[in-house]
Amino acid sequence: MESRRSPIVIGAGPAGLTAALRLAQRGVTPRLLEATGHVGGLARTPRSGDWCIDPGGHRFFTKSEEVMDLWNALLPPDQWLSVPRSSAMLVDGEYVEYPLVGRDIVTKLGIGRGLRGLSSFALWRMLRSTSPGGQPANFEEWGVHEFGRYWYTTFFDGYVRKTWLADPAELASDWANQRIKPIDWAVRRTRRHPSEDVFRYPRRGPGQLWDAAGAALVDAGVTPTLNTRVVRLWEHGGTWYVELHGGEVIKGDAVFSSMPLQSLVKALPEAPRKVHVAASTLRHRGLITVAVALSDHHEIPFNWVYTPGGEFSCGRIQNYGRWSEDLHPAGWGGTFLGFEYFVRPDGDLMAADESSLSEIVEADIRALGLGASRIEQVMVLRSQCAYPVYDPVRERSVGRIRDYLRRRYPTLHPMGRNGMHRYDNQDHAMMSAMQSVAKYFGEEVDPWQVNVGRDHHETGVLRR
CATH class of the missing domain: 3.50.50.60 (FAD/NAD(P)-binding domain)
Incomplete structure (x- = not known):
C-alpha cells in the first residue's frame, strides 16, 4: 500500500x-x-421521479x-445501449442531416438554393487553393473556406453566435476540425464502420x-x-x-x-x-437545459436538432427518447425534449426566474411547431461553467x-x-x-x- x-x-x-x-x-x-x-x-443526470435529463448531451465514444x-x-x-447517431440542422422548417450531406442539402432546401450553395462552395475552394497556406485566423474564415459563404451563413453563423455568445470572427478556429466534419459528397453513401455512426x-x-x-x-x-x-x-x-x-x-x-x-x-x-x-x-459559457415533456407524440427522428435560425432562442434541442427510453417513465407515449440555452455565466438569463424562462421555452416550442401539445413535466438545470470559450x-x-x-x-x-x-x-x-x-x-x-x-x-x- x-x-x-x-x-x-x-x-x-x-x-x-x-x-x-x-x-x-x-x-x-x-x-x-x-x-x-x-x-x-x-x-450528471438530474432526476425527478422517473424523469431523467442529460445536460449537454453525452455520447460515449x-x-x-x-x-x-x-x-x-x-x-x-x-x-449500456448502442445508439445510432442521428442529428439535423433545422433550417426554414426543414431537417437537414448533420454532419452535412450534399445530396440531403439539395433535397431539403431545393435545387435553387443547392446551386447557389454549390457555386459559393466552389468559389471559396478555388480561392483557398490559390491562397497561402496556414491556419485560418478565426472561425468565420475557417467556416467560409470550408463550406463557402452561403452554406456557412445558412448553417453555422447563427448557430455559433448563439452557442458561443460571440461574433465568429472573434473566435479561434483551432477546435473546428475536431468538431465539424466537411460535407459528405458521396453520390451513393456506403454504410460506415459502426464506430463512426453509433455511440454507447x-x-x-x-x-x-x-x-x-x-x-x-x-x-x-x-x-x-x-x-x-x-x-x-x-x-x-x-x-x-x-x-x-x-x-x-x-x-x-x-x-x-x-x-x-x-x-x-x-x-x-x-x-x-x-x-x-x-x-x-x-472565459466560460454557461448552459441552461430545460427538459419539457409534451403529452403528444411527435416524430422527431434525431438525437440532436441544431437551431441556427433567429426564430429560436435555444441553440440545440435534445430528443431524449432517441437517447434512451429509460430517461422517461415506462410506457409513457409523449415527446420528451431538452432545450439548451447557452448563456453568460453571470448574465441575466442564468439568474432568470422560472416565469421569464418559461416564456422563452414556450416560444421555442411554438417555433418547433408543437405549441398545441400539453406540457406534463418541466425540469430546469443551470450549469455556470459548462464550456470554455475559444477566443484569440x-x-x-x-x-x-x-x-x-x-x-x-x-x-x-x-x-x-x-x-x-x-x-x-x-x-x-x-x-x-x-x-x-x-x-x-x-x-x-x-x-x-x-x-x-x-x-x-x-x-x-x-x-x-
Whole structure:
C-alpha cells in the first residue's frame, strides 16, 4: 500500500473521479473534494421521479482502450445501449442531416438554393487553393473556406453566435476540425464502420456511469466530500495546504485539480501578476437545459436538432427518447425534449426566474411547431461553467499559466475540461486524469498533450 502518499483531488466530474479511481487502484487513498452537491459535473443526470435529463448531451465514444475498459468496469453490459447517431440542422422548417450531406442539402432546401450553395462552395475552394497556406485566423474564415459563404451563413453563423455568445470572427478556429466534419459528397453513401455512426449510452443517462464511479470509490474507502469549495491553496516544503470555504485546511503531497483554471490561479497567492492577468482573460459559457415533456407524440427522428435560425432562442434541442427510453417513465407515449440555452455565466438569463424562462421555452416550442401539445413535466438545470470559450487569447493565456505551473508547482496537476480550459470530451478529460496520475507516480508523460491533434473526434472504439 502507498500509505505515505496523501493526494488531494479537487472536483468530482469525469476527470476528478477518474483520477481518484486510478489512485485507489494503485493503493493510494486520496481526499476528493467537490464544490457542488453531486458527482459527475456536467455529465450528471438530474432526476425527478422517473424523469431523467442529460445536460449537454453525452455520447460515449473514445479511441482509448483504457477509457473503454474503465467504462465497462463501472457498468455491466446490460446497462449500456448502442445508439445510432442521428442529428439535423433545422433550417426554414426543414431537417437537414448533420454532419452535412450534399445530396440531403439539395433535397431539403431545393435545387435553387443547392446551386447557389454549390457555386459559393466552389468559389471559396478555388480561392483557398490559390491562397497561402496556414491556419485560418478565426472561425468565420475557417467556416467560409470550408463550406463557402452561403452554406456557412445558412448553417453555422447563427448557430455559433448563439452557442458561443460571440461574433465568429472573434473566435479561434483551432477546435473546428475536431468538431465539424466537411460535407459528405458521396453520390451513393456506403454504410460506415459502426464506430463512426453509433455511440454507447448508459440506460439512465451519463450520470448513471459517474454515480457508479462514486460508489466504486466509496467501496475503495474514498468518500467524495460534497458542497466543499476550495478558496486557497499553497505549497511549502513539499506539502500542499488546501483551505476550504469553512476555514478548514487539509494537507497533502500533491493536488489534482479540475476546478476552472482561472479559479485555480486566483486561489494561488504566490502567482505573479502576469499569470493572474492571463487567467483573467479566460472565459466560460454557461448552459441552461430545460427538459419539457409534451403529452403528444411527435416524430422527431434525431438525437440532436441544431437551431441556427433567429426564430429560436435555444441553440440545440435534445430528443431524449432517441437517447434512451429509460430517461422517461415506462410506457409513457409523449415527446420528451431538452432545450439548451447557452448563456453568460453571470448574465441575466442564468439568474432568470422560472416565469421569464418559461416564456422563452414556450416560444421555442411554438417555433418547433408543437405549441398545441400539453406540457406534463418541466425540469430546469443551470450549469455556470459548462464550456470554455475559444477566443484569440485563450491559447496564449493557457500556455502562460501552464508553463508557470509546470515550473513552480510540479506536484500540481491541472486536468479535465475546466482544469485545462479546453473543449474536451469526457474521454479526453479522463485521459488527462489518467496521465496526471501516471506522472504522479514518476512516468514520463505530459497530460497537456491529450487532445491536441486536429483529427475529428467522433470516431472511436465501440465494444461491449
